[in-house]
Amino acid sequence: MTDRPLAEKIALVTGATRGIGAATAVALAKAGAHVVCVGRSEGGLQEVDDNIRAVGGSATLVPLNLKDSDGIDRLGGALYERYGRLDIYVANAGVLGPLSPLGHVFPKDWEDTVAVNLTANWRCVRSFDPLLKLSPAGRAVVVTSGAASKARAYWGPYAITKAGLEVMARTWADESVSGNLKVNLFNPGPIRTLMRAKAFPGEDPSSLPAPEDAAEAILPLCLPTFMESGKLYDFPQKKLLRFQMPA
Template sequence: MAGRLAGRIALITGASRGIGAAIARAYAREGAHLILVARTSGALEEIDDEVQALGGSATLVPLDLLEWDNIDGLAAPLLERWGKLDIFVGNAAMLGRLSPMGHYPPDMWDKVFRLNVHANWRLIRALDPLLRQSDAGRVLFVTSGITRSLQPYWGPYAASKAALEAMALTYAAEVMKTPIRVNLINPGPARTKLRALAFPGEPPENVPAPDDLMAAFVAAVDPAFQHTGEWIAADQWGGAEVH
């Protein structure tokens, strides 16, 4: 299948809905073979049907990213089958709930950090050797503008995304002299389940659909894209605005 990502192997977490599913559709249109990671097989099969309808192909990996031992075992079968990984998109995340800092349940605070931060570190640890086998490894972590606006009641989500940003930028600096490029992308407001949980009274039609924000997601993993350690706003001009 022709496209900017033809022949590339792309792993996407949180791929069964929302931003992750939109990324899968966008990369399928551009010719990548997709490794789709999400918790439930049924949801993965639904997005697989969409990918196939677009002429793309996918490998489905039902995986709970809170079960870290499974992340550690992710790389070996990928190495055996493809010998490399060209694209890794760390998209999976959870909001938790909006609450004053002093009232936040400790177990939920821990769970937000386990997924939004620690799971992504485990994925870096597992996938870095495979990315180094690519001629143009591309890593993209999905972040949020909340790290810059710091609104009340968003404590664990904002703090976890800020930690993710620091981790991603550190990784970008470490691989600067390799063909790997690591960037952060903020999709901005998007019509997702997470957005609906945060803003339950917001009319969905007032928010862009995830598929309308994909130009920057494709541009940032194109082998020709050479920026690294940058924060990209996906909702600016439909393309990649690098700050």
């Protein structure tokens, strides 16, 4: 791999203000991409921009709450007007939601979790799919979780929305099989993030991989030379897995 294999590429990362999203934005910029950083916190975006500049990269900062569906549509239009395409999309934004028995989850908390983890990602697909297909080598990486394949008590809203997200990504990949767009899932596993600390407050964060480690594993999935699609890269196992499809 050359030092800047993504030179002249346009990348977009959601949830880019911290954790895996921020680290991925910096990794993509270091590899040469111009990164559109999407996040809710202007302060967090400015910090990421500083880190991108420190590695010689460039970024466009987009303060946006992904529950703003019209804002996602406007962003898609703005990207088309400015660049005419999108080369890389990393769907990283997500919320933990309430850790509670299903019958005790408040309707607003359920709706907020679905809105961010599922509906917002569909709106992003709707807005960015045409742009990715205008790229000679569009690459989409959807960040999932091991919780999607488990039915663990008290994790209902998060696990259910991540399971839906996985099916959405698999469907998108199957719909894109005949073109240049490749869609894959990435499971980071336990990573040293604020979300992980919220879910497991007694855990020693120093025992976990850093977000930068996950970002380095996401980067190869974004390269024009990566030709797999409809797969899941499991970071804890360091393996690219084929979806288990029913007969």
